Amino acid sequence: MKSKFVFLITVVFGVYLILYFLLQVLSVNTVLSMIGQNSDENTQRAIEKQFRLHLPAWKRLAIHLNDLSPISIYSQEIESDWYNQDIKLSGWNFLTVYNTGLWLKFPYLGRSFQNQELVSHLVWTRSKTTFILAFISIVLASFLGIILGILASTNYQKWPDQLILVFSSIGVSIPSFFIAIILSMTLGYYLSDFTGLSFKGSLVEYDDIGNAFFSWRNLILPVLALSLRPLAIITQLTRNSMLDTLKEDYIRTALAKGLSMKTVVWKHGLVNALNPVVSSIAGWFGSLLAGAYFIEIIFDMKGLGSLSVNALMKFDIPVVLGASLFIALLFVSISFLLDMVYRWLDPRMRSS
Numbered sequence: 001m002k003s004k005f006v007f008l009i010t011v012v013f014g015v016y017l018i019l020y021f022l023l024q025v026l027s028v029n030t031v032l033s034m035i036g037q038n039s040d041e042n043t044q045r046a047i048e049k050q051f052r053l054h055l056p057a058w059k060r061l062a063i064h065l066n067d068l069s070p071i072s073i074y075s076q077e078i079e080s081d082w083y084n085q086d087i088k089l090s091g092w093n094f095l096t097v098y099n100t101g102l103w104l105k106f107p108y109l110g111r112s113f114q115n116q117e118l119v120s121h122l123v124w125t126r127s128k129t130t131f132i133l134a135f136i137s138i139v140l141a142s143f144l145g146i147i148l149g150i151l152a153s154t155n156y157q158k159w160p161d162q163l164i165l166v167f168s169s170i171g172v173s174i175p176s177f178f179i180a181i182i183l184s185m186t187l188g189y190y191l192s193d194f195t196g197l198s199f200k201g202s203l204v205e206y207d208d209i210g211n212a213f214f215s216w217r218n219l220i221l222p223v224l225a226l227s228l229r230p231l232a233i234i235t236q237l238t239r240n241s242m243l244d245t246l247k248e249d250y251i252r253t254a255l256a257k258g259l260s261m262k263t264v265v266w267k268h269g270l271v272n273a274l275n276p277v278v279s280s281i282a283g284w285f286g287s288l289l290a291g292a293y294f295i296e297i298i299f300d301m302k303g304l305g306s307l308s309v310n311a312l313m314k315f316d317i318p319v320v321l322g323a324s325l326f327i328a329l330l331f332v333s334i335s336f337l338l339d340m341v342y343r344w345l346d347p348r349m350r351s352s
Contacts (some may be wrong), residue, residue, distance in 0.1 A: 007146060008332035008335060008336055011328070011332055012325070012328045012329060012332055015135055015324070015325070015328045016068075016321070016324075016325055016328070017061075017191075019320070019321060019324050019325075020061060020064065020321060021057075023111060023317050023320060023321065024057050024314075024317075030075070035055060037288075041160060064110075064321075067107070067108040067110065068108070068109075068325075069107070069111070070101070070104065070105065070106070070107065070350055071102065071104055072087075072091070072102070072103045073100060073101070073102060074087060074093075074100070074101050074103055075099060075100055075101075080156070085322075086108060086111070086118070087103065087105065087108065090105045090106050091103045091104055091105020091106065091107050092104050092105065092263070106117065107120075108120075109123070109318060109321070109322040109325075110318040111318060112311070112315065112316055112318060112319050113314070113315070113316045113319075114311075114314055114316050114319075115319065119318045119319055119321075119322035120322065122307060122319060122322070123304070123307070123319075123322045123323050123326050125302045126161070126302060126303050126306075126307045126323075127303070127304055127326060128303075129203050129296070129301055129302060129303035129304075130289060130292050130293075130296065130303040130304040130305065130329050131289070132203065132219070133219065133222055133223065133226065133288075133292050133295065133296070133301070133303065134226070134234050134288035134289045135189075135285075136219065136223050137222075137223050137226040137230070137288055137292075138227070138230060138281060138284060138285045138288055140223060140227045140231070141227040141228075141230040141231035141234055141281075141284070142230075142234060142281050144231055144235075144238075145230070145231045145232075145233075145234025145235040145238060145277075146234065146238050146270075146277065148164050148168075148231075148235045148238075148239075149164075149234065149235045149236060149237065149238020149239040149241075149242060149277075150239075150242060150270070152164040152165065152235070152239040153238070153239045153240075153242035153243050153246065154261065155241075156243065158269065164239070165236070165239075167231075167232070168231075168235045168236050169232070170230040170232070171228045171229055171231060171232030172229060172233060172236070174228070174229070175229075176225055176226055176228065176229055176294065177225075177294040177295070177298060178293065179224075179225045179229075180221070180222070180225035180226075180230055180294070180298045180299065181298060183221045183225050184199040184200070184221060184225075184280075184298055184299060185199065185226055187221060188200070188221055188299075191244060196217070197217060197220060197221055198217075198218065199221075199299070200298075200299050200300035200301075201213070201217075201218035201299065201301070202214060202218065202300070202301055202302045203215060203218060203219065203301065203302075204302075218299070218301070221299065222292075222295050222296070222299050222301065223322045225295055225298075226288055226292060226295050230280075230281075230284040230287075230288065233280060233284070234277060234280055234281065234284070237277055237280050238273070238277050241273040241274075241275075241276050241277060242265075242269060242270070242273045244273070245269045245272050245273040246265075246269055248272075250268065251269060254268055262348045270347065273343075276311035279338065280336065281333070282337070282338040283334075284333050285334055286330065286331045286334050286335075289327055289330055290327055292304075292305060293305030293308065294307070296346060297309060304323050304326070307319065307323060308320060308323045308324070311323070
């Protein structure tokens with residue numbers, strides 16, 4: 001388990017390095033994109049110094065890694081006032097030697113180049129929409145997928161099995177963003193008077209007097225669009241896994257003892273068939289967190305998708321890195337939890 005944890009941390013670090021150097025190559029006109037083409041040279045130099053853009057790329061990388069580390073080293077004379085204040089608010093200086101302090105703190109992601117807002121606040125605020133959308137989508141896809149997979153396997157080569165296979169094959173072949181466009185135009189635009197749904201909208205809306213309220217209705221179409229492909233794959237995977245499990249000797253023995261097919265399927269077959277299904281669900285949940293970006297843009301939802309795309313278009317490196325690092329951490333956390341679930345489902349893994 002320790003080696004798995006070290007491997008996952010290494011993956012996050014590798015993702016961060018690749019993204020950092022790619023963004024450094026792309027962001028040659030960062031300052032001009034922030035303050036405009038007609039700004040004077042003194043203003044450009046001041047902005048470069050404020051965000052440390054005048055430093056070499058390797059030195060900025062060292063500063064970023066120091067900011068991300070839970071134990072960091074900082075000089076008592078920090079260049080920027082807001083940078084100094086951010087570090088003081090995010091941690092505790094527990095040791096000072098020769099004007100250099102050791103700090104125990106939360107990872108510091110910096111501030112946005114565009115509005116100088118804390119990246120951690122932006123990412124955390126926007127991630128709620130993305131997480132809610134991905135979580136509800138994977139729960140819906142998992143529940144329906146397992147039910148349909150069991151129904152197909154217990155009616156092998158009969159009409160329910162054939163019908164479920166046809167629809168699942170269609171669901172696998174259609175991209176989520178195409179489904180989102182179709183649902184948005186049909187149910188959210190042309191038929192909106194009948195469905196009561198909108199082709200775009202945020203989870204948090206405001207009434208006429210400015211009071212905020214949570215709009216669950218705006219989740220219906222994005223969830224349908226995002227959950228269709230994992231639903232189709234989980235259905236096929238559950239069906240195939242259940243078919244293999246139902247051929248085992250202990251299943252035939254249980255049926256020979258007089259147990260009903262329903263009891264055998266739910267109490268004996270399903271538990272042993274769930275391992276590959278759980279793996280697929282965990283992997284798809286991580287993919288939905290990233291795939292929700294396109295769905296959020298189509299339905300104009302204020303999540304990590306719109307935040308990252310807008311930041312990338314404006315060369316806002318701290319925001320892009322912060323959002324990408326957050327998604328990478330979620331991926332590795334899901335993978336780590338998946339190993340724990342495997343050990344719970346399969347006693348052979350616990351013994352090994």
